[in-house]
Amino acid sequence: MTKLSVNVNKIATLRNARGGNMPNVLKVALDCEAFGADGITVHPRPDARHIRYSDVYELRPQLRTEFNIEGYPSDPFINLVLQVKPNQVTLVPDAPDAITSNAGWDTRTHFDFLSEIIDRFNQVGIRTSIFVDTNPELIEFAAKTGTDRIELYTEPYASAYASDREKAVAPFIKAAALAHKLGLGINAGHDLNLENLRYFHEQIPVLDEVSIGHALITDALYLGLQETIRQYKDCLK
Template sequence: MTKLSVNINKIATLRNARGGDVPNVLEAAKNIESFGAEGITVHPRPDERHIRYADARELKPLLKTEFNIEGKPIQQFIDLVMEVKPAQVTLVPDAEEAITSNAGWDTVKHRDYLKEVISEFKNNGIRTSIFVDPVKEMIEGAAETGTDRIELYTESFAVDYEKGDTNAAKSYTECAEIANQLGLGINAGHDLSLKNIRFFKEKVPHLDEVSIGHALISEALYMGLEKTIQKYLKLLK
């Protein structure tokens, strides 16, 4: 079974556009859980342009499903995770000027750094995941950091699939097999949508979780949030 974790950053973006509390991020997260999602993901950034650090703190006691906090492990982020203690932390190498995540970790170059951060989280009972490109060496490097899981960065898959490439998931299939052999759990996310999720799920083995935000919230504008989530759950099962 592949779990669906809904990234609610875009709901916070809409709220922040008007400066008030509409839509209410906490209420949205509770509704998303009630509609069947098996997790909530947030990705706070230092400029708090969407999810705020305060949102993460307020969400933790309200959630009944798995809470996943993504971000670059700067000290402010590390302190937040250690305070909130989510079920999972996903480490992402965000560039400061990037609109959204646009690359996975170089797990060979940054192995010692990641190993140190991951050890601290795991010692506090927090499952760890590393955002990586579908490259064999990066998967092997991730295993050496001590991480529990990887999250496959799926933008290139989504772009190739949209072009009609029947081999769009080939590198992901291969990397998932390698990760499984190395004892790593497998998550995936970025540009997955109702258009491509069934194909990806069928092609990529051992898939524990997908984290979907932008596409899901956009699709919900046309179909409604509950119906959209139910469609994802059906395709993932």
């Protein structure tokens, strides 16, 4: 069964907007686990506008499910990951001022850079994943870096889903088939939600994991966190 990793960045954004510790990021993460989430994702950025490095250190010893840290592999980020040793690190090509991830890696251009970083993480037993688009050549170069998995950037699918879902998912089916053939695990994330997730999973049953934050937390405002996680998990059956 495909695992659901809940990204708790938006909880930290809400906390930071007022100061203090409400809502409590650690408590929400533990509640997500208790309500059935298979993992927790965080994406610390240099400006600490949501998840802070201190949150990452606090979460690591308390979580019982898989912990995924995603981010751009700057020196501070690499040091954080090596110290915390999450179950998985997802490398994204975000600029420091990016509002959110909006493209996959050019794994051909950055092949040496990514290969060196992945080797460092693999040496200490941290599973690695590279955020990529559906371009076959770039998936092939991702495989050559030694990464364990890729994470498919699904915003193009989500944007086109309402108009033609078969056309929207077609390049992702091909990309997943290629990645699977190359021996890569397959994650997916960005703009997946209760409207489009079930179909995506039905078309790509080899998915290992989806990472969902913004849509899930938004739905939780109306449905409650426990019911929201139940519905997202139901999409992955």
